[in-house]
Amino acid sequence: MTSEQDKFYEREFKRGLKQERQRKGVEALKVRDGVFDKATLMVLYDLIKAGHLATVEGIVSTGKEANIFWGTTPSGETVAIKIYRIAAATFRNMWQYLIQDPRFKSIKKHHRHVVFGWAKREYKNLMRIEDDVPVPHPLEVRSNVLVMEFLGRDGVPYPRLKEQGSDDPEGDLEALITYMKKMYEAGIVHGDLSEYNVLVSDDGLIVIDLSQGTVVENTLAREFLERDIENVLRYFSKYMKVPSKEDVYDRITGGKDGE
Numbered sequence: 001m002t003s004e005q006d007k008f009y010e011r012e013f014k015r016g017l018k019q020e021r022q023r024k025g026v027e028a029l030k031v032r033d034g035v036f037d038k039a040t041l042m043v044l045y046d047l048i049k050a051g052h053l054a055t056v057e058g059i060v061s062t063g064k065e066a067n068i069f070w071g072t073t074p075s076g077e078t079v080a081i082k083i084y085r086i087a088a089a090t091f092r093n094m095w096q097y098l099i100q101d102p103r104f105k106s107i108k109k110h111h112r113h114v115v116f117g118w119a120k121r122e123y124k125n126l127m128r129i130e131d132d133v134p135v136p137h138p139l140e141v142r143s144n145v146l147v148m149e150f151l152g153r154d155g156v157p158y159p160r161l162k163e164q165g166s167d168d169p170e171g172d173l174e175a176l177i178t179y180m181k182k183m184y185e186a187g188i189v190h191g192d193l194s195e196y197n198v199l200v201s202d203d204g205l206i207v208i209d210l211s212q213g214t215v216v217e218n219t220l221a222r223e224f225l226e227r228d229i230e231n232v233l234r235y236f237s238k239y240m241k242v243p244s245k246e247d248v249y250d251r252i253t254g255g256k257d258g259e
């Protein structure tokens with residue numbers, strides 16, 4: 001990229017920021033200033049130029065590794081834009097989690113590469129399981145930015161299972177066990193499954209946040225799956241008598257030990 005272009009983008013960004021500040025007040029921008037470092041901005045502009053995005057609207061969530069915005073595409077669809085922070089505080093953890101995954105074992109221990117790896121891994125995992133499990137449809141990943149289908153209405157995501165609770169614990173537990181089984185059959189373990197990463201839509205539960213998802217060949221896959229099962233069983237145990245962890249593990253893996 002030439003420095004002319006660079007300057008152009010910077011000018012555009014500043015102008016956008018100013019309008020944004022006037023429109024939405026300082027609060028939203030405190031976050032935005034932290035997320036939209038110059039490199040991230042370029043990625044967003046690239047996504048706009050390539051026709052994957054039209055606008056970046058409000059912030060939906062601020063997390064440890066990533067912030068999520070909602071935006072629109074040129075055809076008017078609403079999308080979720082997950083922006084992994086380049087300057088994530090948990091970099092060391094992120095690196096260690098990533099290199100355990102055989103798909104990413106040779107990634108360089110450079111901040112940027114690791115953060116890009118997380119975005120890419122989430123995208124790959126979503127691609128791999130989306131035909132079998134309800135997850136947001138992934139649209140594009142570039143550097144530290146993942147664009148996916150927005151799950152919710154008017155920029156408001158569906159509630160998480162954590163807040164919404166379950167109207168049908170038996171059915172919901174069964175659904176999540178089935179989802180874990182289908183993911184496993186597709187070669188993926190979620191690795192961070194809990195009531196925090198499940199959204200409740202009118203059409204049932206949807207699994208999100210696959211950035212920690214790893215392949216079953218990962219030597220830690222078994223541990224991750226056991227933890228996912230424990231989280232899910234713990235959650236539903238406040239509603240009902242739940243099956244044993246071992247039984248659920250066998251159902252998901254077909255009695256195989258996963259290694």
Ligand SMILES: Nc1ncnc2c1ncn2[C@@H]1O[C@H](COP(=O)(O)OP(=O)(O)O)[C@@H](O)[C@H]1O
Pocket residue numbers: 060061062063064065066067068080136148149150151152157158160196197208209210
């Ligand atoms: N595709 C999506 N559509 C709508 N909201 C989403 C989407 N993905 C994430 N969110 C919202 O952002 C929150 C955090 O997303 P998540 O992927 O779990 O990131 P984190 O790593 O911060 O936990 C979710 O609880 C949900 O409210």
Ligand SMILES: [Mg+2]
Pocket residue numbers: 196197209
């Ligand atoms: Mg999450």
